[in-house]
Amino acid sequence: MPSQGSHSILVIAWKTVVRKMFRNVVLAAAVALLVSLLVFALLFNRAVSDDIESASRKLGADIVLVPVEALSKAEEFILESKKKDFYMDRAVFDSVRTLAGVKAATFQIYLETLESGCCSIVEGQVIAFDPTTDFVITPWFKQPPPPLGDSEVYIGSYVYEYLGLINTPTLFNKKVKVVADLEKTGTGLDYGIFMRVEDLNKISSAATGRYQPGMISIIFLKLDDGAELDAVTDAIQKAHPNTGIMTRGTIGADVRATLADFTKVFSITILISSALAVLLAWSTFTALANERRREVGILRAIGAHRGHIMKLFMAEAAIISLIGGLAGIGMGNYLIHHLAGDLNLLSRLGAYASFSLLNVAASVAAMLIGMAVCLVGAAVPVVRLARMEPLDAIKEE
Amino acid sequence: MLIQCDHLTKTYRADGSVLRAVDDVSLGIEARDFVIILGHSGSGKTTLLSLIGGLTSPDSGAVHINGLDYRSLDDRSLSTLRNRTIGFIFQFASLLPALTNLENLLLPLRFGGKPGIGRNEGMELLDRVGLADRANSFPAQLSGGQQRRIAIARAFINRPEIILADEPTGDLDEVTEREIFALFRDFNREGVTFMVVTHNREFGAGQEAPRTLHMKAGRILEGMGDDND
Ligand SMILES: Nc1ncnc2c1ncn2[C@@H]1O[C@H](COP(=O)(O)OP(=O)(O)OP(=O)(O)O)[C@@H](O)[C@H]1O
Numbered sequence: 001m002p003s004q005g006s007h008s009i010l011v012i013a014w015k016t017v018v019r020k021m022f023r024n025v026v027l028a029a030a031v032a033l034l035v036s037l038l039v040f041a042l043l044f045n046r047a048v049s050d051d052i053e054s055a056s057r058k059l060g061a062d063i064v065l066v067p068v069e070a071l072s073k074a075e076e077f078i079l080e081s082k083k084k085d086f087y088m089d090r091a092v093f094d095s096v097r098t099l100a101g102v103k104a105a106t107f108q109i110y111l112e113t114l115e116s117g118c119c120s121i122v123e124g125q126v127i128a129f130d131p132t133t134d135f136v137i138t139p140w141f142k143q144p145p146p147p148l149g150d151s152e153v154y155i156g157s158y159v160y161e162y163l164g165l166i167n168t169p170t171l172f173n174k175k176v177k178v179v180a181d182l183e184k185t186g187t188g189l190d191y192g193i194f195m196r197v198e199d200l201n202k203i204s205s206a207a208t209g210r211y212q213p214g215m216i217s218i219i220f221l222k223l224d225d226g227a228e229l230d231a232v233t234d235a236i237q238k239a240h241p242n243t244g245i246m247t248r249g250t251i252g253a254d255v256r257a258t259l260a261d262f263t264k265v266f267s268i269t270i271l272i273s274s275a276l277a278v279l280l281a282w283s284t285f286t287a288l289a290n291e292r293r294r295e296v297g298i299l300r301a302i303g304a305h306r307g308h309i310m311k312l313f314m315a316e317a318a319i320i321s322l323i324g325g326l327a328g329i330g331m332g333n334y335l336i337h338h339l340a341g342d343l344n345l346l347s348r349l350g351a352y353a354s355f356s357l358l359n360v361a362a363s364v365a366a367m368l369i370g371m372a373v374c375l376v377g378a379a380v381p382v383v384r385l386a387r388m389e390p391l392d393a394i395k396e397e
Numbered sequence: 398m399l400i401q402c403d404h405l406t407k408t409y410r411a412d413g414s415v416l417r418a419v420d421d422v423s424l425g426i427e428a429r430d431f432v433i434i435l436g437h438s439g440s441g442k443t444t445l446l447s448l449i450g451g452l453t454s455p456d457s458g459a460v461h462i463n464g465l466d467y468r469s470l471d472d473r474s475l476s477t478l479r480n481r482t483i484g485f486i487f488q489f490a491s492l493l494p495a496l497t498n499l500e501n502l503l504l505p506l507r508f509g510g511k512p513g514i515g516r517n518e519g520m521e522l523l524d525r526v527g528l529a530d531r532a533n534s535f536p537a538q539l540s541g542g543q544q545r546r547i548a549i550a551r552a553f554i555n556r557p558e559i560i561l562a563d564e565p566t567g568d569l570d571e572v573t574e575r576e577i578f579a580l581f582r583d584f585n586r587e588g589v590t591f592m593v594v595t596h597n598r599e600f601g602a603g604q605e606a607p608r609t610l611h612m613k614a615g616r617i618l619e620g621m622g623d624d625n626d
């Protein structure tokens with residue numbers, strides 16, 4: 001009855017651990033710290049790289065063009081919520097849209113809203129776009145939106161939530177009507193208030209900051225399926241040397257590089273912590289093995305074979321590290337929640353720390369790693385203990 | 398022959414010299430024998446018992462139980478043999494503190510055990526050592542002597558053929574000691590073979606004379622010889 005046997009041995013392990021919980025707390029705490037660090041690192045990495053990934057994918061554009069000096073700002077806008085204003089000549093748009101390999105092209109104009117009190121939406125970024133060519137905003141509606149008329153706007157998801165508190169939104173001192181709202185994109189679009197390009201001339205130039213008619217802020221290009229990305233960017237570079245070019249792959253390159261550094265730091269920290277945890281498990285179980293030599297000798301005398309002893313002590317290590325691991329999952333998620341509120345970079349981590357499949361998977365993975373580390377450390381003294389001749393074990397010194 | 402020892406030798410190296418803890422011992426023990434082992438401290442009694450119980454292996458020589466040579470057994474088979482065929486009683490208290498007295502008594506069943514033995518047998522044995530009412534308390538709540546009685550009861554749980562007892566009554570009072578002797582005698586009459594290390598020459602007094610082995614410097618002298626030299 002080997003299955004009955006191993007089950008009974010687990011019971012002994014459990015009772016022994018519970019009885020001596022206090023001394024096991026140190027090891028459990030070490031595992032907890034390691035696991036919380038792992039959970040934090042895993043979720044952090046996933047959150048940031050997911051953000052970049054989805055931002056570049058959701059944009060729907062293969063190439064993004066901005067004034068060369070605005071390159072970094074544009075990238076920030078795509079990834080985050082920063083308000084932006086930068087402009088280039090609309091002629092660039094008319095030229096690049098006809099390039100070979102370009103399937104679709106659209107542009108947007110970012111407006112800085114200067115007149116104080118002009119607008120009831122403080123955090124929003126007013127964006128004028130061309131509904132006839134747009135392929136950036138349109139995919140984000142649940143249903144096809146009604147076409148925009150005069151004094152009508154679409155709004156991003158963040159603005160939508162914000163507006164819930166305001167009865168009659170105003171834009172440039174005019175009441176506007178919200179006719180549709182976008183789903184959450186996780187990009188700067190969430191902060192957008194979208195109006196038609198042709199309505200721009202109805203706004204006084206005093207209200208719109210540096211914007212001048214005939215200028216645009218950003219161009220989005222979609223390529224034909226077989227088109228060579230490099231060939232198109234080369235052509236654009238040659239024709240418009242003052243244009244900053246972002247391709248799908250380069251969006252977020254800076255953040256990616258930073259993230260890679262973070263990952264390195266995390267990896268080193270985790271390696272060192274793991275080594276410490278192994279050492280702690282090793283020393284805890286060495287002490288434990290010495291303390292319980294006689295007990296092991298007796299168990300051997302009454303019929304336990306080496307495998308039984310291994311099972312008993314490794315089960316104890318597993319129970320201790322499981323307790324530590326569960327605590328670590330709690331700590332790691334708590335850490336993410338609380339740092340998410342405080343740190344700019346982590347502002348979007350909160351979403352990842354809530355209950356999700358990714359979160360559960362990362363937590364379970366971290367716990368298994370933590371447990372494995374503990375078991376590795378415990379294995380050496382436990383194997384030595386199991387291999388002892390029963391008489392030597394019984395004698396103690 | 399139940400137990401057969403052939404030229405058993407076990408040496409220890411201590412401070413450069415070689416110590417023969419058991420020195421060329423040959424011995425045969427029949428089923429239902431009641432054997433008492435006497436001898437000074439350090440004469441090799443525990444070592445001999447451990448060799449017979451398979452708790453240590455000899456430098457040379459062989460142990461056979463029911464014709465089975467220990468040298469042919471791997472760890473698993475030898476452990477199973479200890480579990481089912483032999484009951485050990487040690488010189489010291491040997492209970493697991495995390496388990497109740499009854500759980501301690503039933504512990505050998507967790508490493509295999511003989512089929513059909515369970516709680517009822519455990520309670521019966523507790524009753525025989527007079528501790529049935531302490532089944533669910535823990536060893537730490539018992540006196541030293543009571544703990545020893547639980548450990549003694551544990552040796553019988555698998556209905557072993559052989560009991561190897563190393564000073565089983567070392568720290569028990571005379572009355573309890575006599576009760577334990579009586580218990581051993583009962584089991585012996587039921588067919589269990591005993592090898593008991595003791596300093597008490599009165600062991601088994603009033604019964605038919607047990608077979609006595611006298612150990613000295615690792616060697617066996619059969620019969621009731623004079624212990625003092
Ligand atoms: N691990 C060891 N290393 C070295 N010498 C040992 C070891 N174990 C036992 N001995 C020696 O072997 C001899 C026999 O020891 P053993 O324990 O068998 O004696 P014993 O007859 O049981 O004594 P006691 O009555 O005191 O229990 C002793 O001289 C002891 O010092």
Ligand SMILES: [Mg+2]
Nearest residue numbers: 442443444563
């Ligand atoms: Mg001894």
